[in-house]
């Protein structure tokens with residue numbers, strides 16, 4: 206799935222495309238991978254990070270492609286395969302954007318209200334909270350992102366922001382199923398690769414900015430620029446923007462949104478934020494939040510662990526208001542919100558009362574936020590089990606270890622998803638930051654068992670990095686593994702229940 210779609214036919218011009226010889230052929234489907242091309246398809250030969258899709262044009266032609274969409278470099282690369290071919294060649298300045306536009310026109314239907322959220326951390330949570338608010342108001346709603354498609358239409362996704370063919374297919378299927386409201390995550394890869402182009406987004410949110418994905422983006426500024434595309438490129442004129450202005454990058458995004466003339470709602474603890482956090486009181490099961498909306502104070506009980514969840518909730522409030530619901534209705538839904546699986550989720554409790562949480566913190570900023578925000582909920586020590594994924598940004602590993610050393614009392618370094626890297630080398634990089642007092646336990650199940658074993662009354666264990674994931678990727682294989690399940694097993698074993 207994903208790389209191809211096809212049902213019925215459309216002409217190139219109906220897809221917003223123009224062949225270089227001006228002919229307007231019918232196409233029977235769209236493919237962005239040569240291996241999924243069927244007779245009559247348009248093959249999008251896109252520039253990739255490993256290869257240029259144009260390398261596969263001869264193969265796509267053999268498979269029966271009737272049209273090829275590519276960029277200038279691709280057309281040059283495939284010049285000999287394309288010369289004398291009787292299909293249509295579309296050369297676009299930005300072939301990714303052209304494909305996304307074509308996908309939007311292929312499917313046409315989208316939920317009436319689509320909002321999108323970007324930022325280094327909190328996208329999944331904000332999208333889920335927004336969808337939950339809508340569902341409490343009786344709207345037919347979905348959230349779409351890292352957790353797949355959830356809500357009144359459901360599907361699995363391989364990516365946080367899927368390729369445009371998958372994305373537009375899902376939006377149209379959801380619309381056909383009666384979904385009127387969709388909240389989606391806009392990942393920096395997705396924005397950079399124009400996967401969301403053509404989606405009619407009526408409101409965008411920005412959460413925060415810290416280090417991630419520097420294996421993909423050239424630097425912090427390029428990573429930020431990708432996120433800014435939501436506000437200076439994707440959002441329609443007159444759309445709304447909900448921006449957390451607590452950090453420098455938030456204020457920078459505010460300027461970008463204001464310059465664009467978007468209707469901005471600001472969020473944060475900052476004095477002049479329109480949705481402003483006034484105070485938070487924490488206990489073992491959640492928090493009381495005092496906040497103001499356009500100057501009016503409100504109190505709400507949130508069954509959510511972690512101070513940052515209040516920022517995520519207020520961003521969701523901003524999006525729900527921007528999509529047209531009334532403040533009264535939206536505020537009534539808040540006490541019903543529940544956490545996203547694997548986000549500061551209480552997964553087990555020992556007989557002595559000590560608690561175990563699973564969190565998806567897999568970047569330095571998230572580790573700091575998760576540990577710092579757990580602290581006021583915990584009277585005793587915080588034990589932290591942490592590792593880092595292989596084949597991803599290497600620079601973040603020592604920083605994640607350092608964050609654990611700084612904000613946890615006991616640190617156990619273990620494997621995350623080593624993928625094709627040497628697990629011991631990844632652990633060593635994490636230990637570099639975690640310091641000599643950290644314990645290294647390669648096997649993740651054993652690390653969790655040791656973490657649980659260390660808990661005395663009042664303590665809490667935070668298992669970082671894998672959140673909702675149900676597999677551990679070692680080499681190219683995926684082995685069943687679920688942090689929440691391992692925590693329950695460890696608690697049961699140590700408390701003598703199995």
Ligand SMILES: CC(=O)N[C@H]1[C@@H](OP(=O)(O)OP(=O)(O)OC[C@H]2O[C@@H](n3ccc(=O)[nH]c3=O)[C@H](O)[C@@H]2O)O[C@H](CO)[C@@H](O)[C@@H]1O[C@H](C)C(=O)N[C@@H](C)C(=O)N[C@H](CCC(=O)O)C(=O)O
Pocket residue numbers: 237238239240250251252253254255256257258259261363364365366367368392393394395421
């Ligand atoms: C780095 C990255 O984002 N890569 C994405 C990108 O692939 P690429 O440009 O690197 O592809 P490539 O391998 O160089 O190939 C170039 C082109 O040739 C085509 N091809 C390739 C082989 C072939 O036989 N025939 C063929 O036509 C490919 O379909 C592609 O269009 O375009 C592909 C098609 O859309 C994506 O599947 C692929 O996602 C890869 C698998 C991926 O893992 N991406 C991750 C990092 C990602 O996108 N993550 C974000 C953020 C997650 C987060 O929030 O943390 C996400 O939104 O999920």
Ligand SMILES: Nc1ncnc2c1ncn2[C@@H]1O[C@H](COP(=O)(O)OP(=O)(O)OP(=O)(O)O)[C@@H](O)[C@H]1O
Pocket residue numbers: 324325326327328329330331351365390412413513514516517547548549564565566567570571572574575672
């Ligand atoms: N507002 C926030 N500020 C700081 N950290 C946060 C915030 N929200 C979530 N986090 C941390 O980031 C982790 C991931 O949260 P979430 O899945 O909502 O974000 P995301 O942006 O979708 O992440 P990803 O890009 O990995 O999918 C959480 O488990 C938590 O540790």
Ligand SMILES: N[C@H](CCC[C@H](N)C(=O)O)C(=O)O
Pocket residue numbers: 567593594595597621622670671674
């Ligand atoms: N979407 C993120 C998830 C990382 C999760 C973490 N467990 C890891 O494997 O690094 C990525 O692919 O970079």
Ligand SMILES: [Mg+2]
Pocket residue numbers: 328329350351352365390
């Ligand atoms: Mg996410």
